[in-house]
Amino acid sequence: MxxxxxxxxxxxxxxxxxxxxxxxxxxxxxxxxxxxxxxxxxxxxxxxxxxxxxxxxxxxxxxxxxxxxxxxxxxxxxxxxxxxxxxxxxxxxxxxxxxxxxxxxxxxxxxxxxxxxxxxxxxxxLRPLSALQQRLVEAQQSIDRDYARLRNAETRYRMLFQLWTEPVLILEGASQKVLEANRAADALLGRGGKRGTARVFLEMFAPEGQGPIDQLMASVRATGRADDVRARLLEDGREVLISATPFRQENASLVLVRLTYPQGEAGAIVLPKAKSKLLKLIESVPDAFVVTGQDGRVLTANAAFLEMTQLASEEQAVGEQLERWLGQPGVEMEVLTANLRQRGPVRLFATTMRGEFGATVDVEISAVSVMNGTGPCFGFAIRDIGTRVAPPPRIGAKAPRSVEQLTELIGQVPLKDLVREATDVIERLCIEAALELTGDNRASAAEMLGLSRQSLYVKLRRYGLGDLPAENGEAG
Structure with missing residues (x-):
């Protein structure tokens, strides 16, 4: 000091x-x-x-x-x-x-x-210093939580990247060097999972195909999109379809490249570009769409069908009978397939769909049968109609037929109309009960209700109960 x-x-x-x-x-x-x-x-x-x-x-x-x-x-x-x-x-x-x-x-x-x-x-x-320290601690904890979330997200996406069945590569935008490749890309390019020095993407293909690939990359960098191109691999001569998508990461321009076979290993049919877009559209439509074989087993289904049936993936639906999720198993599927075979397309077939966890929904099914070489296959378009807004009920000359129907009018019609309707319902129920107790003897029913027979006939006509004679003089 x-x-x-x-x-x-x-x-x-x-x-x-x-x-x-x-x-x-x-x-x-x-x-x-x-x-x-x-x-x-x-x-x-x-x-x-x-x-x-x-x-x-x-x-x-x-x-x-x-x-x-x-x-x-x-x-x-x-x-x-x-x-x-x-x-x-x-x-x-x-x-x-x-x-x-x-x-x-x-x-x-x-x-x-x-x-x-x-x-x-x-x-x-020391309160200002203590408050500052507390804020620093809270900020550090928030940073740690955000870092943990980012690390977990990166782990999940990296796992998806490696387990994806299509070859996928990440290229540096300018030099086109391969920065990362998943396992399918390593197997396709013959790298065997080794991570050596980065290879230039163009060097993996035959010389005659490098020009279109270079144009593809230039178009992707300039406009952000480009049509797919085909090229042959240099090592085994197989033809692949190349798709490229640009993105940025840490102020660097990168390109995500997908490689697919124009024809699958099992000789899959290559669809025209317009048909391919149509299939993508069907996959994304809000209505459920499912294709089955002639035995009723699911071959493929879109995302809306999986959501309606409460399934996590398409693999859980493939191979299962479609009637497993229909309202009445063993009945409705037979009706649908019989109509498809005998009369052709089915339109607006009303039924219900059940989910794996018990949820049910009212649906309309339209179906069509298509030949597939080995036999017919059936396509089903399933629309959820449970969310349709019903028109508001109107009080007409005919009274509601039940108390439940009457209660549905609450909030939709004025109170005085509800009171009048409730009176009519009670009156009708009392007349029906009196007729049932007297074995449809109208004279006894009128006496039981404290009405004259003429008044009872007027009310019977009003509510449409029983068969009445042309003249009101018959006792019944």
């Missing part, structure tokens, strides 16, 4: 009041403590801190060690011992007791003044 060189000359005759002002200005909180460690006076540099610390009155006459938190008491005792031994003062972090049992972090240092053993404890409010 560097002290004043000539305090008596520089400070002059400094009285107690001036010293108190200096002490209060030098610290956020100042405590005057006697030789027994009891607080005799206290000063605060801000009213807000004084209110937080319950003011100075509650501390006066109490030992300093009793006004701090439990974990800070040894520090206070050590500070008082050090100042009594006239050791060099040290700053210590003390949790000073505050309002409602809380504590405020204060950085204290003690100085002995005068010959009476009095001690001045200077305190600096």
């Amino acid at each position: 560097q002290a004043f060189k000539a305090p008596k000359t520089s400070l002059g005759n400094l009285d107690a009041e001036a010293a108190a002002i200096l002490i209060s200005a030098a610290a956020d909180i100042a405590l005057i403590i006697d030789e027994a460690g009891v607080i005799r006076d206290a000063a605060f540099n801000s009213q807000e801190l004084a209110l937080e610390m319950e003011g100075q009155e509650s501390w006066l006459g109490r030992p300093w060690v009793d006004t701090v938190a439990e974990d800070s008491r040894p520090k206070v005792e050590a500070m008082l011992r050090d100042v009594a031994a006239r050791s060099l003062p040290r700053w210590r972090h003390i949790n000073q007791g505050a309002l409602r049992g809380t504590s405020v972090p204060i950085l204290f240092s003690t100085v002995r003044v005068g010959d009476g053993g009095r001690v001045v404890a200077f305190g600096r409010d």
